[in-house]
Amino acid sequence: MATGIRDKVAIIGMGCTRFGERWESGAEELLVEAFTECIADAGIEKKDIQAAWLGTSVDQVNVGGSALPLSTSLRLPYIPVTRVENYCATGTEAFRGACYAVASGAYDICLAQGVEKLKDTGYGGLPSGGSSSGSLSWLYWPNATAPGSFAQLASAYMARYNVAADDLKRAIGHVSVKSHANGVNNPKAHLRKPVSLEQVLAAPMIAWPLGLFDCCGVSDGSACAIVTTPEIAKDLGKKDLISVKALQLALSSGEELSFNEWRGDHFVTTDKASTKAYAEAGIKNPKDEISMMEVHDCFSITELVTYEDLHISERGQAWKDALDGFYDADGKVPCQIDGGLKCFGHPIGASGLRMIYEMYLQLLGRAGDRQLKDPKFGLTHNLGGFPFQNVAAISIIGRYGA
């Protein structure tokens, strides 16, 4: 009978590049930058890594297919390297592969790395796939962008919970203001200036009702983790082990898009994945027990409804909790303490691992000006796709044995 992942995997090293418009670096250079920090943190040699997982999403403008970009950039010595992709949840997907490999006993030490080089497209926003995104979907899907797809949550949420447009706009505006305030304290973030609610509300409209400041930018970056079993970690002399408490995914069955129940206002997947993650981690009351979280704030509205899907805000109340500062740095459950996708941008393959990176630093007391007081459990929520069809990936990490 399976017993889940809790306390079977320890993270012994992590690395993360500065995210941003890295004009001077290609994916090959970003991989080395993150890996260099990570292997130093782990205190092992490259030859100790027995298998690796590469997460990267947009083939056409990035590194192309296969896992060879990782094995060749890092000069990995003919070890197994697997390429994984699950839209924007790719980073967590790479982490899962490495974790299950060591938990299974198949390997001792594994590497999970995500990278994305998006700033070679020549324009802002995610690249448009056109007919190369799917030969059937090309024939009938609207030419939807990410902002437009997620913006739809707003019309549905307002209709369902009778929230006035102005109130919702201020609530989602506050989500971004809060994240920017956190990004100020993060030298690795792309955007490090604070913004005011007035600025957010006055920003040009991108996809109604999301304005410029409700949307995260597109950027370049890489992040990685080296994992092993707690036993091996102790043998390597590691103290204060950080371990994985839960790793859960939930993917749409097609019901949101074709069945008659979902109302368009939340993520069915996040609701289900988080329930399983809390059970796996032994968390009974997330509102009290989750010390901090990084959620997929590609858009402010996504973060807002996610507060409810993670069972921390009550249904229909997230907008009030946001305005109350519940998720601010000095709130009950600080969210995006590192600045989030909002300040880092979203190099797709890297984001999930960047989220885990911040939770890891916080748990080890290494988060500098962003340090929270004595955090216990950190949750990451990494979402790929659209509200109407998506992959929700949740990880919970904490101190080993806690």
Added chain:
Amino acid sequence: MIGITSFGAYIPRLRLNRGAIFMNMGWYNPSIIAVAQGERSCCNWDEDSLTMAVAASRECLTGLDRNQIDAVYLASTTMPFSDRQNAGILATTLNLREDIQTSDFTSSQKAGTDALLTALDVVTGGDKKTILVAAADTRTAKPASSYEMWYGDGSAAMTVGDQDVIAEFKGGYSVAIDFVDHYRGTQNKFDYTWEERWVRDEGYSKIIPQAVGGLFQKLGIGMDQVDKLIFPCYFKAEHRKIAKKLGADADKLVDNMHEVCGEMGTAHPLMMLASTLEKAEPGQRIVVAGFGQGSDALYFEVTENIKKLPARLGVAGHLAKKKTLDNYPKFLSFRDMAEKEMGIRSEAPTQTALTVLWRKRKMILGLVGGKCRDCGTPQFPKMDICVNPNCNHVKSLDDYEFADEPAKVMTYTGDMLAFSIDPPAIYGMIEFDGGGRFLADFTDCELDDVSVGKPVSMSFRRRYTDKARGFTGYFWKAIPQAEASA
């Protein structure tokens, strides 16, 4: 008795104010003021002759059994394909039987009346009982030409058969005369026109009377046995003169519709005929003639069945449903006549896998989804496993048509980032009252027209044009309705 059994019309919502054309191009050609009255209909950027023909045909088929249709004839000089049966695409959108004949009538402005006359003759022949005839055109003229003022976009459709005939066909007469008032070579985008005086004096003024006169002689009738006379002619004065010469006074001559929509190419004689039928009384006798390198003239008598025809928007309804466009550059842009910065985002690949289009032709062109035999859930698209989580049976779905099902807006947005010919791109989830839903583009609306819960109706539209490969892709879009109605 054989004749017309139903009719339908479609006039695009947008009406370009002719004054706007003059405002923008009058500096170049002041003479166009002479024909700058009223408005001309123009396609939205996502419409073309085929999409308009689908709309007119759907209206025509109100209350009729589509399985009875034995042939589809589509007339147009502006078909999207020169070699791919356009009438066949039309048949697929309507989910007609496979064992039918489809035929495109083209290359002349009289193709509409050609198609109608041929359909009547074929039904008379006995092998086919019901034929759908549709005519549509979206003719493009050079800016600052009189023709830009005269042309409108639109479509009209009729069914022809021997059951419940509303206008009995009494006979037809054709003349074929290679009078080249204008032409368009296969490689050309625009028509080439000759001197208007010659076209009026030697063309319309001689050929229309020749055809109508020939019809009268063949049937042994005169203008006193005609209540309504229909024929196209841009030149209003000439239109009246020809009618007068034929012995028809002002009440008999059906207006050429210049001020309200413009002349719609092959569709025009049928549009004027539809407009006449929707006001007709039983017993009225109608002559309708086309014009284009000759003429076909047809004679009908309206029957009592005209009173029993189920309601439809018709010409009058479509004329009323309009939005005036004062923006001439927008008109040019919608017709792809104004090069503009589309950004690198618009460079995304646009290839159509014809194998996928074949496999999914009912889904894409016919908006056919599935309904589970076991749990009754309608769903789009139709897949091998039922989407109902309490069912999930394998291969349990039968075909289910969504195009005529009422639906409502569930979510929406106006996207300024997505590449669009008419930003913002408006799209969202729609859910059908009877079950089923999908993510749809909204069209014929502004963002303020859309709200959660608003009823929508489905419309067949152009989705994309792959210029490099010369392909046009189509799918269905949702139009927000002003009120909940059929």
